[in-house]
Amino acid sequence: MDPMVRFQDVHKSFGAVEVLKGITLDVPRGDVVVLVGRSGSGKSTALRCINGLETVNGGELHVCGEKLHDGKTDLRKLRQEVGIVFQSYNLFPHLTVEQNVTLAPRKVMKVGAKEAKELAAHVLAQVGLSEKAQSYPEQLSGGQQQRVAIARSLAMKPKLMLFDEVTSALDPELTGEVLRVIERLAQDGMTMVLVTHEMGFARGVADQIVFMHHGKVWERGGAEMLRAPQTPELQQFVATDL
Amino acid sequence: MGYEFDFSFLSEYAPDLWRGVWLTLWMTVVSIVPGFVLGTLCAIGRIYGSPPVRRVATIYVEAIRNTPLVIQVFWLFFGLAVLGARLDAFTAAVIALSINVGAYTAEIMRAGFESIPRGQREAASCLALSGPQRVLYVELPQAVERVYPALVSQFILMMLATSIMSQISAEELTGVAYQIQSFTFRGFEAYLVTAGIYLVLVTMLRLTLHGVALAAFPRRRRLGTPL
Ligand SMILES: Nc1ncnc2c1ncn2[C@@H]1O[C@H](COP(=O)(O)OP(=O)(O)O)[C@@H](O)[C@H]1O
Numbered sequence: 414m415d416p417m418v419r420f421q422d423v424h425k426s427f428g429a430v431e432v433l434k435g436i437t438l439d440v441p442r443g444d445v446v447v448l449v450g451r452s453g454s455g456k457s458t459a460l461r462c463i464n465g466l467e468t469v470n471g472g473e474l475h476v477c478g479e480k481l482h483d484g485k486t487d488l489r490k491l492r493q494e495v496g497i498v499f500q501s502y503n504l505f506p507h508l509t510v511e512q513n514v515t516l517a518p519r520k521v522m523k524v525g526a527k528e529a530k531e532l533a534a535h536v537l538a539q540v541g542l543s544e545k546a547q548s549y550p551e552q553l554s555g556g557q558q559q560r561v562a563i564a565r566s567l568a569m570k571p572k573l574m575l576f577d578e579v580t581s582a583l584d585p586e587l588t589g590e591v592l593r594v595i596e597r598l599a600q601d602g603m604t605m606v607l608v609t610h611e612m613g614f615a616r617g618v619a620d621q622i623v624f625m626h627h628g629k630v631w632e633r634g635g636a637e638m639l640r641a642p643q644t645p646e647l648q649q650f651v652a653t654d655l
Numbered sequence: 656m657g658y659e660f661d662f663s664f665l666s667e668y669a670p671d672l673w674r675g676v677w678l679t680l681w682m683t684v685v686s687i688v689p690g691f692v693l694g695t696l697c698a699i700g701r702i703y704g705s706p707p708v709r710r711v712a713t714i715y716v717e718a719i720r721n722t723p724l725v726i727q728v729f730w731l732f733f734g735l736a737v738l739g740a741r742l743d744a745f746t747a748a749v750i751a752l753s754i755n756v757g758a759y760t761a762e763i764m765r766a767g768f769e770s771i772p773r774g775q776r777e778a779a780s781c782l783a784l785s786g787p788q789r790v791l792y793v794e795l796p797q798a799v800e801r802v803y804p805a806l807v808s809q810f811i812l813m814m815l816a817t818s819i820m821s822q823i824s825a826e827e828l829t830g831v832a833y834q835i836q837s838f839t840f841r842g843f844e845a846y847l848v849t850a851g852i853y854l855v856l857v858t859m860l861r862l863t864l865h866g867v868a869l870a871a872f873p874r875r876r877r878l879g880t881p882l
């Protein structure tokens with residue numbers, strides 16, 4: 414079967430600066446791929462290319478069987494299939510939790526009011542926030558807001574979820590509740606690409622770990638890779654970042 | 656010296672004052688809605704429009720904000736009449752006020768849109784909302800909420816600005832007051848009372864707009880944040 418995401422020698426530059434220098438990477442369906450690496454190594458950029466937030470300059474990128482960036486990609490269709498959650502939760506502050514979750518299903522997928530409410534109840538239960546449906550984002554903790562952001566993405570029934578350092582803005586005692594939600598998604602078979610600094614979590618959840626360095630896939634392997642790094646760069650990263 | 660205050664003329668002129676009050680109120684209310692819509696469309700046009708749209712919106716906003724309202728009204732009322740397009744005074748006043756407040760609203764709303772964090776826009780796009788859906792459901796409500804106090808001030812200034820409309824024979828409150836003082840020679844009393852009436856009208860407008868805010872921003876209503 415086709416992989417969910419296929420990078421083939423993907424290049425990306427911002428002006429004169431090349432940020433991705435030939436990424437080749439497959440994300441098989443149902444797998445969890447974790448990107449690790451130093452700040453500035455291109456992890457976020459790689460992730461953002463997958464849902465069309467950035468356009469690639471070279472190579473080929475296929476997502477859900479469609480080739481991206483050939484000038485006629487339907488970004489709205491792509492984004493119905495690919496959910497993304499950022500470090501900053503970006504909930505809509507003027508809407509209740511339930512309205513945050515149902516806005517896109519109602520307006521984009523034209524789901525009816527009643528069905529949307531049921532959908533919201535379902536995804537909020539998935540992230541353990543059923544009782545917060547009528548709250549506003551500002552009434553929630555950071556961890557709860559991030560779980561709502563995840564639920565909001567899940568409500569679009571994506572085939573692929575992207576997570577970019579979703580716990581980096583949270584106090585340590587709040588990261589656990591968010592990571593548990595992601596772990597459960599992984600167990601349920603969701604295909605995911607995630608960037609994280611939580612190495613213990615990465616080892617636990619990843620089918621494949623990808624160490625990025627200077628815009629390249631420097632080293633990749635299973636969860637055990639972090640214990641036995643092959644390259645000096647990963648050795649150093651593991652030594653300083655854990 | 657030895658001036659004796661006398662407010663007794665009030666009862667005789669009460670019906671005229673009443674008519675003036677209604678005209679002032681009516682002009683204000685009828686101008687706020689189209690002014691707000693026009694200004695908001697202009698703000699959106701200036702931020703997201705194509706270059707020609709942006710240029711037209713900018714010219715409109717700058718032309719209106721850099722010329723006196725009274726000239727705008729005269730041009731609509733006397734100027735267009737020369738060309739054979741005769742507007743009645745009320746219509747000319749309402750059009751002029753809407754266009755005028757629209758230009759100021761455009762600047763206020765533009766500030767509102769621009770103050771929304773980038774992440775909001777990105778989150779909306781990532782949820783596959785179209786551009787218009789994003790503006791309508793995500794940006795517009797937040798923009799209005801952020802600049803609401805400035806909008807209220809602008810609408811109040813507009814209510815006060817209706818006082819020039821007697822110059823095109825729309826007998827609003829100030830026009831009535833002028834007539835009363837010219838008949839009774841009681842300028843002190845007439846304008847004092849008129850000022851008091853404006854104060855009441857402005858207060859009513861402020862309270863009404865506060866009520867509108869409570870209806871429009873349920874989060875503020877729920878969380879009790881003052882506007
Ligand atoms: N929109 C942008 N414009 C210019 N440079 C950018 C932009 N986004 C990222 N970069 C640069 O690209 C490099 C990689 O960034 P990023 O993908 O965010 O790295 P990471 O997520 O691994 O920290 C950095 O040097 C960053 O400064």
Ligand SMILES: [Mg+2]
Pocket residue numbers: 456457458577578
């Ligand atoms: Mg990053």
